[in-house]
Amino acid sequence: MTQQAVLALLLTLAGILPGPLDAQEVHQAPGVVIASEGDSINITCSTRGHLEGILVKRIWPQDSNVIYFEDGQEPTVDETFSGRIDLSGSQKNLTITMRFLQLADTGAYTCEAIRKVSVRGLFTMVVVREKLSQETYRSQEPLQTSVFLPAAIAVGFFLTGLILGLLCSMLRKTQIKKLCASENKASPCVVYEDMSYSNRKIPCAPNQYH
Numbered sequence: 001m002t003q004q005a006v007l008a009l010l011l012t013l014a015g016i017l018p019g020p021l022d023a024q025e026v027h028q029a030p031g032v033v034i035a036s037e038g039d040s041i042n043i044t045c046s047t048r049g050h051l052e053g054i055l056v057k058r059i060w061p062q063d064s065n066v067i068y069f070e071d072g073q074e075p076t077v078d079e080t081f082s083g084r085i086d087l088s089g090s091q092k093n094l095t096i097t098m099r100f101l102q103l104a105d106t107g108a109y110t111c112e113a114i115r116k117v118s119v120r121g122l123f124t125m126v127v128v129r130e131k132l133s134q135e136t137y138r139s140q141e142p143l144q145t146s147v148f149l150p151a152a153i154a155v156g157f158f159l160t161g162l163i164l165g166l167l168c169s170m171l172r173k174t175q176i177k178k179l180c181a182s183e184n185k186a187s188p189c190v191v192y193e194d195m196s197y198s199n200r201k202i203p204c205a206p207n208q209y210h
Helices: 002-016 021-025 134-182
Strands: 026-029 032-036 041-047 053-060 064-069 085-090 093-098 107-114 124-129
Touching: 026 107, 032 041, 041 053, 041 107, 064 085, 064 093
Parallel strands: 032 124
Antiparallel strands: 026 041, 041 093, 053 064, 053 107, 085 093, 107 124
């Protein structure tokens, strides 16, 4: 599951970069969606211009069709997703709802506008994670707390020390400015340091080696 999450992050970063011109003709959202088994997700495909229909495909880990939708026609749904797909909108702005997600549904999905020269969008990375029981979830909570709490405390102390240091520095500068303002503006403001102790003449002790 960790590898899948890392893959989703990498694909999201790749999706931030500008895509080819044909990918900019078909927009889909979201870029990444993480859900648990049994949940539902939405993928929205929108395009412009003339088209015959919209084809939603899974391009990773294997290439397969999910649904084909055309205005005024009965949609074609792959048997893998039979009974788990709901559609709303038109072929130019179509929302696909995938229900009762399974672990095997994890993959990258793309919208393809079917026309004389078909064009694709980028992709939506779907990560389906195993649904944990209440007992398993509760047993993992103490472990997560024991790992993250010390780190949070350490960061808190560091930030507190940094803020206090900045406040002390600002306060010292403010006091010096007030001292300068209270003096005669015609005379320069000089901050003197008491060196009297270092200038005292200390009697030399007789040399014990003479």
